Amino acid sequence: MAAGSDRGRWPGRIRFAFAVISSLHSYLILAYAGSEKAAEDVGYYYAANAAGRLMGILLSGILTQVRWPAACLWGSLPPCC
Numbered sequence: 508m509a510a511g512s513d514r515g516r517w518p519g520r521i522r523f524a525f526a527v528i529s530s531l532h533s534y535l536i537l538a539y540a541g542s543e544k545a546a547e548d549v550g551y552y553y554a555a556n557a558a559g560r561l562m563g564i565l566l567s568g569i570l571t572q573v574r575w576p577a578a579c580l581w582g583s584l585p586p587c588c
Contacts, residue, residue, distance in 0.1 A: 537546055570582040 570578045
């Protein structure tokens with residue numbers, strides 16, 4: 508890496524920008540909705556999103572440990588298939 512290069516700082520800047528934009532997005536949704544019910548619904552949305560991501564991480568880890576390519580392919584299919 509060349510002296511004076513700031514390539515190492517980009518990931519941090521991107522994470523910071525993403526966090527600010529995400530926070531602004533959530534605030535604007537609640538500000539325009541203007542009701543307590545909307546805040547509750549957004550809370551459920553974020554909780555369900557986090558739970559889904561956790562389940563996906565756990566499932567992909569389990570399938571990776573199995574080391575079967577077919578298991579990984581089957582695990583990537585939606586539950587409806």
